Amino acid sequence: MNKFLMTSLLLSALPAVDAVATEQPKLIVQITVDQLRGDLLKRYADHFVASGKSKGFKRFLDDGTLYTNAHYRHATTLTAVGHATLATGAIPSQHGLVSNDWYDRSTGKSMYCVADASNTLLGAKGYSSSAANLLASTFSDELFQATNGQAKIYAVSIKDRGAVLTGGHHGKAFWFDKKTGNMVTSTYYYPELPAFAEQFNQSDAKDAYLGASWSLSLKESQYHNDASNRPYQMPPKGFNLGFPHGMPADASATYYDMLTYTPYGDELTAKFAQHVVETQQLGADDITDYLSISFSVNDYVGHRFGPYSLEAEDNLVRLDKTLANLFSYLDKKIGLEHVLIALSADHGVDAIPEYKALRGSPALRAKAVEDINAAALSVAADLGIKGELIEKIALPDIYLNYSTITASTSSIETVAQKLAEKVAQVNGVALALTAKELTEQNLQYDPIKAKVQNSYVASRAGDVVVVQKRSTMLQSYSAATHGSPYNYDTYVPLYFTGWKVKAKEYTRPVSPEDLAVTLSAVLGITQPDRATGQVLNEIVIR
Numbered sequence: 001m002n003k004f005l006m007t008s009l010l011l012s013a014l015p016a017v018d019a020v021a022t023e024q025p026k027l028i029v030q031i032t033v034d035q036l037r038g039d040l041l042k043r044y045a046d047h048f049v050a051s052g053k054s055k056g057f058k059r060f061l062d063d064g065t066l067y068t069n070a071h072y073r074h075a076t077t078l079t080a081v082g083h084a085t086l087a088t089g090a091i092p093s094q095h096g097l098v099s100n101d102w103y104d105r106s107t108g109k110s111m112y113c114v115a116d117a118s119n120t121l122l123g124a125k126g127y128s129s130s131a132a133n134l135l136a137s138t139f140s141d142e143l144f145q146a147t148n149g150q151a152k153i154y155a156v157s158i159k160d161r162g163a164v165l166t167g168g169h170h171g172k173a174f175w176f177d178k179k180t181g182n183m184v185t186s187t188y189y190y191p192e193l194p195a196f197a198e199q200f201n202q203s204d205a206k207d208a209y210l211g212a213s214w215s216l217s218l219k220e221s222q223y224h225n226d227a228s229n230r231p232y233q234m235p236p237k238g239f240n241l242g243f244p245h246g247m248p249a250d251a252s253a254t255y256y257d258m259l260t261y262t263p264y265g266d267e268l269t270a271k272f273a274q275h276v277v278e279t280q281q282l283g284a285d286d287i288t289d290y291l292s293i294s295f296s297v298n299d300y301v302g303h304r305f306g307p308y309s310l311e312a313e314d315n316l317v318r319l320d321k322t323l324a325n326l327f328s329y330l331d332k333k334i335g336l337e338h339v340l341i342a343l344s345a346d347h348g349v350d351a352i353p354e355y356k357a358l359r360g361s362p363a364l365r366a367k368a369v370e371d372i373n374a375a376a377l378s379v380a381a382d383l384g385i386k387g388e389l390i391e392k393i394a395l396p397d398i399y400l401n402y403s404t405i406t407a408s409t410s411s412i413e414t415v416a417q418k419l420a421e422k423v424a425q426v427n428g429v430a431l432a433l434t435a436k437e438l439t440e441q442n443l444q445y446d447p448i449k450a451k452v453q454n455s456y457v458a459s460r461a462g463d464v465v466v467v468q469k470r471s472t473m474l475q476s477y478s479a480a481t482h483g484s485p486y487n488y489d490t491y492v493p494l495y496f497t498g499w500k501v502k503a504k505e506y507t508r509p510v511s512p513e514d515l516a517v518t519l520s521a522v523l524g525i526t527q528p529d530r531a532t533g534q535v536l537n538e539i540v541i542r
């Protein structure tokens with residue numbers, strides 16, 4: 001036998017190609033739990049299913065790698081901003097999603113973060129959404145490029161902004177229409193609603209909760225939270241204070257809207273995600289696929305009932321079971337040893353201010369918009385300017401009226417500076433920064449100012465940017481909220497489980513920016529193009 005033939009035979013006996021291929025997960029599942037502050041899963045850990053194959057959150061808590069000191073580095077801790085950072089591995093100054101809404105000077109209209117007027121909604125009537133406003137590539141975009149478009153990329157959520165941003169510019173995003181109960185998408189993704197989504201919408205899934213009653217799953221004495229924040233809750237339409245929360249018997253827009261405030265909303269999201277895996281054959285071959293699932297109910301419940309409510313706690317007990325079912329399905333279908341699962345949140349949350357104040361902490365529900373308008377009147381009087389100084393207040397941003405100011409003898413910079421000085425005195429405001437400060441100065445020496453600068457994009461930001469005092473709601477639109485640069489809002493879990501992940505816990509400071517670059521490193525592909533995160537070595541090198 002000649003040497004060449006011998007070598008060939010030896011090589012053919014080695015499963016070299018397969019060995020390389022199985023080094024990579026078949027599927028990456030990125031789970032985002034909206035408003036899940038970093039302490040909450042440990043707070044409620046004793047409620048979660050702990051036995052073998054039916055674990056939900058405990059697949060992370062018991063078996064996963066936990067980064068328990070993950071904080072966002074931006075000030076506007078809101079849903080779109082957090083999801084965009086998770087998707088792109090970048091701070092908002094790089095990915096452009098600076099808020100859920102901003103003011104567009106060119107149109108004179110408010111811009112909703114994922115609104116896309118150039119496309120059409122599919123599956124219901126209403127405005128269309130896409131990733132068009134996202135100014136950076138996502139991990140999923142890089143996966144698409146690296147696999148010549150062969151990776152299957154899907155993102156699902158109740159909220160459009162929970163799906164669209166992680167789905168990126170090449171994936172397929174689906175979200176929930178609150179009027180029809182349908183899972184919808186837009187012409188950005190498909191020419192028409194795909195048959196598998198239509199099939200799901202025609203099934204009995206969305207109406208499975210008609211007449212259902214959400215009651216506590218455990219004995220009331222077992223909960224860490226209690227009913228003492230009830231006087232400050234703001235139950236949504238159709239809900240009363242206290243359990244049980246009954247669903248209407250007939251399908252209607254009211255019923256579908258109510259689903260989003262109950263564990264049923266997340267159950268439906270998970271069912272649709274499973275339907276996507278099943279019908280689109282995710283994880284079926286050796287090309288790594290990507291599925292992003294954002295569970296929105298924790299945020300809807302937290303805003304109305306507060307994060308320390310029995311509702312918020314029980315919702316997570318039920319989400320644990322929903323996750324357990326999803327993981328069992330993935331285990332049977334693909335094998336969890338082939339699925340890398342990441343878990344994080346788009347932001348944290350603060351207690352209802354009145355509830356926090358009751359316990360002796362400084363907390364305030366302010367009326368900053370009225371006070372800022374009054375401050376503007378006083379600046380106009382001081383400078384002798386006639387007309388409205390402010391064109392739009394979209395907190396934390398204040399947009400000046402350029403036509404009024406250019407018709408006066410004062411410069412825009414002077415007016416911004418004078419207004420910032422006055423606004424800094426407004427009840428509930430900690431500081432006010434001008435566009436000049438944010439663009440021309442390095443503010444990274446100050447932990448709060450640094451986060452404002454990290455959230456700043458000149459073309460989308462105001463001329464003055466406001467920061468609230470801690471535990472202060474500048475505008476009241478719900479019982480509890482988030483959106484500040486303080487730790488309760490920046491703190492989120494960053495957990496991994498499944499494919500080759502070991503049971504470990506790390507307490508060093510990390511950021512959700514690190515997720516996208518870590519996933520890129522796991523697959524050995526390019527990082528999202530404007531990523532600022534650091535690779536989490538422990539997930540990549542074992």
Ligand SMILES: [Zn+2]
Pocket residue numbers: 035079299303482
């Ligand atoms: Zn929220």
